[in-house]
Amino acid sequence: MLLGSIEAGGTKFVCAVGDENFQVINRIEFKTTTPAETLQKAVDYFKQFTELKAISISSFGPIEIIKTSAKYGYITDTPKINWSNTDFLGFMKNNFNMPILWTTDVNGSAYGEYVTANEKIKSLTYYTIGTGVGAGTLINGKFLGETGHPEIGHIRLKRHPDDLNFPGICPYHGDCLEGLVCGPTFQARTGHRGEDVPLSDHVWDIMAYYVAQAALQTTLSILPEKIVFGGGVVSEQFLDKVRYEYNQLMNDYIDVGDLENYITMPTVKNNGSATVGNFALARRKLE
Amino acid sequence: MLLGSIEAGGTKFVCAVGDENFQVINRIEFKTTTPAETLQKAVDYFKQFTELKAISISSFGPIEIIKTSAKYGYITDTPKINWSNTDFLGFMKNNFNMPILWTTDVNGSAYGEYVTANEKIKSLTYYTIGTGVGAGTLINGKFLGETGHPEIGHIRLKRHPDDLNFPGICPYHGDCLEGLVCGPTFQARTGHRGEDVPLSDHVWDIMAYYVAQAALQTTLSILPEKIVFGGGVVSEQFLDKVRYEYNQLMNDYIDVGDLENYITMPTVKNNGSATVGNFALARRKLE
Ligand SMILES: Nc1ncnc2c1ncn2[C@@H]1O[C@H](COP(=O)(O)OP(=O)(O)O)[C@@H](O)[C@H]1O
Ligand SMILES: Nc1ncnc2c1ncn2[C@@H]1O[C@H](COP(=O)(O)OP(=O)(O)O)[C@@H](O)[C@H]1O
Ligand SMILES: [Zn+2]
Ligand SMILES: [Zn+2]
Structure with a gap:
């Protein structure tokens, strides 16, 4: 078969x-x-x-x-x-x-991570940060979103103080999550493709601040067991920055255990x- | 019985x-x-x-x-x-x-609205905006939040341009949703209790901008059939302002039908x- x-x-x-x-x-x-x-x-x-x-x-x-x-x-x-x-x-x-x-x-993608974890993860959100930004959530093996699929890529965020002049590039909303962190924002902010911007560049801290807020909103509104980040923009080093910003933003309000297990790259390579x-x-x- | x-x-x-x-x-x-x-x-x-x-x-x-x-x-x-x-x-x-x-x-509260609708609403989010801010979500009669209860009151928002100097009053996060719109913010912003601030005051537009973002995040991340707002701060006139801001923010991205039915006061009085x-x-x- x-x-x-x-x-x-x-x-x-x-x-x-x-x-x-x-x-x-x-x-x-x-x-x-x-x-x-x-x-x-x-x-x-x-x-x-x-x-x-x-x-x-x-x-x-x-x-x-x-x-x-x-x-x-x-x-x-x-x-x-x-x-x-x-x-x-x-x-x-x-x-x-x-x-x-x-x-x-x-x-x-969310389902792939779920089955790869032998369906032992009761709830999981999978974000992709690539050409666009989107997320899918599974709860007990069922997709979240009864009447359509959620579009969390377009939530609004608190702006980073060093990024206030960047209008964002979402054609619908300007500075929604996607408009602030999708791959093409590197070109818009720095004139270079993301692949060519070193992780030491401050733009990555700004990116991490926003992606951390995406994770935070997901924790606060859905509280999945795990948040997985995939897509071209994401690397383990970048997720370290995201975890750092997430901790600052959460300020010990909700304990999700070890952040290294909570915010991760996909298990499937x-x-x-x-x-x-x-x-x-x-x-x-x-x- | x-x-x-x-x-x-x-x-x-x-x-x-x-x-x-x-x-x-x-x-x-x-x-x-x-x-x-x-x-x-x-x-x-x-x-x-x-x-x-x-x-x-x-x-x-x-x-x-x-x-x-x-x-x-x-x-x-x-x-x-x-x-x-x-x-x-x-x-x-x-x-x-x-x-x-x-x-x-x-x-x-969410469950009360669900049974009052004869369980015909597949998914519903209930927000309270009172002394604090919180929300509960029901999907097919089950509460969202596998490993604990979500705390959407503490999400971060895009700040209103006329409110940038207000630090917010959440003891954990300053300007999270609760820190920006809970009842006691009226005292903090204006020196008056919310009950005594007329709806013509611009502070209500600022409030509506933030509460609309809360509704927006919920639409984009959960897409419930209905979002109900209760609590001391909420009135039908205030929700009109919220619907207006919601429309601006959504910019036709997701159609949830008639906003009067989508963003509502509780059915139970x-x-x-x-x-x-x-x-x-x-x-x-x-x-
Ligand atoms: N190492 C990298 N750092 C930052 N951005 C990257 C990197 N690699 C790819 N990107 C960006 O990611 C986007 C492509 O994302 P990807 O997930 O590979 O494809 P898609 O979303 O189109 O399926 C492009 O905007 C690209 O410039
Ligand atoms: N008409 C009103 N306009 C604005 N704020 C109000 C109004 N009525 C009550 N509040 C505020 O709402 C809060 C109380 O909310 P309520 O939902 O009644 O109680 P609780 O959240 O403590 O259960 C107080 O901060 C009060 O000042
Ligand atoms: Zn957008
Ligand atoms: Zn808070």
């Missing part, structure tokens, strides 16, 4: 097939172009695998996840050109007669959490 | 007994003094009712709600003098041989949500 994973990102798609132990057997990446072209590539890829029994899609958004909605399975109102109002799930269902699960990219999560969700869909 | 409700506040206790339809049959209020005196008063009150079958306590906090903890049922580390480390639930259990439910004050909630929780505990 094979399980299929589609990680649909705004920049690239990663499709993979895996076995019942969620091990990757085959994997392909391609650029996100038009919906017609991109989704057809995904279909062509999976058609090769006759043993495929179920697929899970974790997609960039906003997506419609209310099952009773006429737009269930759609990418809805996205700023990404051509992709608004795309019936992603419908296209897949027309091509594959098997269970297909539909969720957000960050939910897929190389941004592979969503693939593992998709395999597990696909299998669950079969049960 | 009678059901018992204890609403344990830092200022006063409200004890009540109700029938199976959650109608109040008898009710008493008394000041919160020492734990020994206050809890004994609660015990003496309920001892009068021989038909009492279950009690639900919704308490000020922080409280321990992890059942496996040695401190389960305690008020833990509170700034309120004499009350740190009080075995509230234990004291009640020693006096009553019946099911006793233990939760937070805001959870009790006169801060009675927690009493109804306790009756319902007590009955549920019997099942």
